[in-house]
Amino acid sequence: MNKIVLLFALISYLRVTAQNGIAIIPMPAKMVMPEIPGTFNITKNTTIVLAGSGLEKSAAFLNDYLQHLFGFTLKTSEKETGKNSIVLNYSLVINYDEKNDHLPGAYTLESGENGIRITGDNETGAFYGIQTLIQLLPAEKKITLAIPWISINDKPRFSYRGMHLDVGRNFMPVSTIKKYIDYLAMHKFNNFHWHLTEDQGWRIEIKKYPLLTQVGSCREQTLVGRKGKGNEVYDGKKNCGFYTQEQIKKIVKYAADRYINIIPEIEMPGHARAAIAAYPELSCTPSEPKKVAQTWGVFEDVFCPSEITFTFLENVLDEVMALFPSNYIHIGGDECPKEAWKRSAFCQQLIKEKDLRDEHGLQSYFIQRIEKYINSKGRKIIGWDEILEGGLAPNATVMSWRGEDGGIEAAKQNHDVIMTPTSNCYFDYSQTKTEDSVTIGGYLPLEKVYHYEPIPAKLSTAESKHVLGAQGNVWTEYMNNPRKLEYMIFPRMSALSEVLWSPKDKRNWQDFERRLPALKKRYDFWGAGYSNAH
Ligand code: ACM
Numbered sequence: 001m002n003k004i005v006l007l008f009a010l011i012s013y014l015r016v017t018a019q020n021g022i023a024i025i026p027m028p029a030k031m032v033m034p035e036i037p038g039t040f041n042i043t044k045n046t047t048i049v050l051a052g053s054g055l056e057k058s059a060a061f062l063n064d065y066l067q068h069l070f071g072f073t074l075k076t077s078e079k080e081t082g083k084n085s086i087v088l089n090y091s092l093v094i095n096y097d098e099k100n101d102h103l104p105g106a107y108t109l110e111s112g113e114n115g116i117r118i119t120g121d122n123e124t125g126a127f128y129g130i131q132t133l134i135q136l137l138p139a140e141k142k143i144t145l146a147i148p149w150i151s152i153n154d155k156p157r158f159s160y161r162g163m164h165l166d167v168g169r170n171f172m173p174v175s176t177i178k179k180y181i182d183y184l185a186m187h188k189f190n191n192f193h194w195h196l197t198e199d200q201g202w203r204i205e206i207k208k209y210p211l212l213t214q215v216g217s218c219r220e221q222t223l224v225g226r227k228g229k230g231n232e233v234y235d236g237k238k239n240c241g242f243y244t245q246e247q248i249k250k251i252v253k254y255a256a257d258r259y260i261n262i263i264p265e266i267e268m269p270g271h272a273r274a275a276i277a278a279y280p281e282l283s284c285t286p287s288e289p290k291k292v293a294q295t296w297g298v299f300e301d302v303f304c305p306s307e308i309t310f311t312f313l314e315n316v317l318d319e320v321m322a323l324f325p326s327n328y329i330h331i332g333g334d335e336c337p338k339e340a341w342k343r344s345a346f347c348q349q350l351i352k353e354k355d356l357r358d359e360h361g362l363q364s365y366f367i368q369r370i371e372k373y374i375n376s377k378g379r380k381i382i383g384w385d386e387i388l389e390g391g392l393a394p395n396a397t398v399m400s401w402r403g404e405d406g407g408i409e410a411a412k413q414n415h416d417v418i419m420t421p422t423s424n425c426y427f428d429y430s431q432t433k434t435e436d437s438v439t440i441g442g443y444l445p446l447e448k449v450y451h452y453e454p455i456p457a458k459l460s461t462a463e464s465k466h467v468l469g470a471q472g473n474v475w476t477e478y479m480n481n482p483r484k485l486e487y488m489i490f491p492r493m494s495a496l497s498e499v500l501w502s503p504k505d506k507r508n509w510q511d512f513e514r515r516l517p518a519l520k521k522r523y524d525f526w527g528a529g530y531s532n533a534h
Helices: 004-019 058-072 122-137 172-184 245-256 273-278 307-322 339-343 345-353 359-377 406-412 448-449 482-489 492-501 509-526
Strands: 031-033 039-042 046-049 076-077 085-090 105-113 115-120 145-148 149-156 160-166 191-195 261-268 328-332 380-384 398-400 417-419 466-473
Touching: 039 115, 046 058, 058 122, 076 417, 105 261, 115 122, 115 398, 122 145, 122 149, 122 172, 149 245, 149 273, 160 172, 160 345, 160 492, 172 191, 172 245, 172 482, 245 307, 307 328, 307 359, 328 359, 339 359, 345 359, 359 380, 398 406, 406 417, 406 492, 448 492, 466 492, 482 492, 492 509
Parallel strands: 046 076, 046 085, 085 115, 160 191, 160 466, 191 261, 261 328, 328 380, 380 398, 398 417, 417 466
Antiparallel strands: 031 149, 039 145, 105 115, 105 149
16 A cells, blocks of 8 residues: 555656646646656657658758757658657647637647657648647757657647847848848747848848949948937947848748748838938938938937839839748838928928828828738738837738727727737846846836736737737847847846736746746856846
């Protein structure tokens, strides 16, 4: 009797210990370990079996990871090869009991003595199964990779799981963009919002307007530290950078191979000083001196709502849409001061002619014209929540950043919404109360990101269906190198991934804290920077 009790206690201890060793982020919907724990060992002799078309991308991702971190790859086969294999397949009807509320990307992962079997609801689901498998691998270099026996049933909570990156303030090289996309993939994000144009730099080659990159991608120097009151210090160094169309095509494919859609942002009508420095006729004051901005902030010189500007933007958008297959094109719309339009006789005349209420009506006219153009090409616009002012464009999706009110209002008007409030989603804010490195300001600790709930209580069930998900925003004023970028996103981005992927009732801050040391070990293994503040 005593022996049996002892045996059960031992089994229970082993099981809890094994489960505690698992630190998958985002937390899967269901995870069960067998009564008696065990491991399946991946070695050089393990085969990846591709039991369906399109699965080679998932196998390639796993092999790239293995090669990079463990120094070996696995062979692939289209036929079952016995027990020492990782079988990838997909089935429309996977073993999941909540099929009615089913977003694409669900998968099951079974690891046992007969090997590993990952079944996605489609290719994407299989890819997410691979991401989970990667998080079951050791976070240190080994020859035999022991995977615990486990049964996982998983699916995403939100359809839009996004991360943004501003490359206007500080340009990031192609290698960093690819790494960023890998980080997104490993956290099961599916949208990368690439903020490509800003006052401080235009970063995308547009063949029809070469000055955008010849002039607009360079600033003469950059503000050092925070903005003062006339006593600013500058670094005196020219700062340049842009992506060629060939580089962009490759990055779009790189992301697509990781089931990530890239949403390009071409900012308008504000934050346009780099474009205006290249083509002053886009401003309402073309004869005044123009420069790519050297400090951060919001500037009065914005696109003039003239036919010259609309022709320019339509031509730019044609090239952008040819490069990016994304259904969504982000057109900015935020922080557009109205002073230049107030002073412009042309704008005042236009307001009268179009029977607009005021300059806010003019902003709405601007966005609606662009929306019509983008819709005519079969795409949809996303804009920051200022696009609500003066009347929302008919088919626009709103990114709610100044809190949640814009998102709530848009959802009530039956528009789709992506939540990105500064309160929980701005990863440019400090992670510590006393700044450990210069940031834009604010305070957004890890726990506050983790506790974010994207569905506002004020919305009815029907209205809340318009909340597609949320996004972390990364404005790079004070991130001028890839290491600082990693320091600012990790571990907050990992916390956000759980907000967006895991079932609401599976989110548990204490359990996330329990998994943090393992997560940090993984960052170390990847060679990624991160913050220890929490
Ligand atoms: C924003 O942060 N200006 C959208």
